[in-house]
Amino acid sequence: MTKGQNAGNGPIAxxxxxxxxxxxxxxxxxxxxPFCDxxxxGSEFTPLAYKAEETKKVFFCACKQTNNQPLCDGSHSK
Known part of the structure; x- marks a missing residue:
């Protein structure tokens, strides 16, 4: 899968x-x-649905390079 352009240098809580x-x-x-607008x-990209299994804080990827879409895996610091 092609990865999107970088939209930030860290996760978005x-x-x-x-x-x-x-x-x-x-x-x-x-x-x-980190949400779709x-x-x-007109591109090959589509939004990725994330359904929360519990109420809590999660860290969505902003750099778009994560291998754990849509959540941050630290790829922005590699």
């Missing part, structure tokens, strides 16, 4: 709610990082 779905921007062009249209 988000308090997610149990059973709610979030749509992570995979292209890196969204102005609403439709900027991918």
């Amino acid at each position: 988000v308090d997610v709610e149990k059973d709610k779905s979030y749509y992570w921007c995979s292209c890196g062009k969204s102005s609403k990082q 439709g900027s991918h249209q």
Whole structure:
């Protein structure tokens, strides 16, 4: 899978709610990082759905290089 353009140099912390779905921007062009705003249209990218299994803080990837999409795996510091 092609990885999107870098949209930040670290993870973006988000308090997610149990059973709610979030749509992570995979292209890196969204102005609403880390979430999709439709900027991918006309490209090979699509948003990635993330459904929260519990209410907690998670760290979404902003660099778009993670191998654990949509969550940060530290790829921004490699």
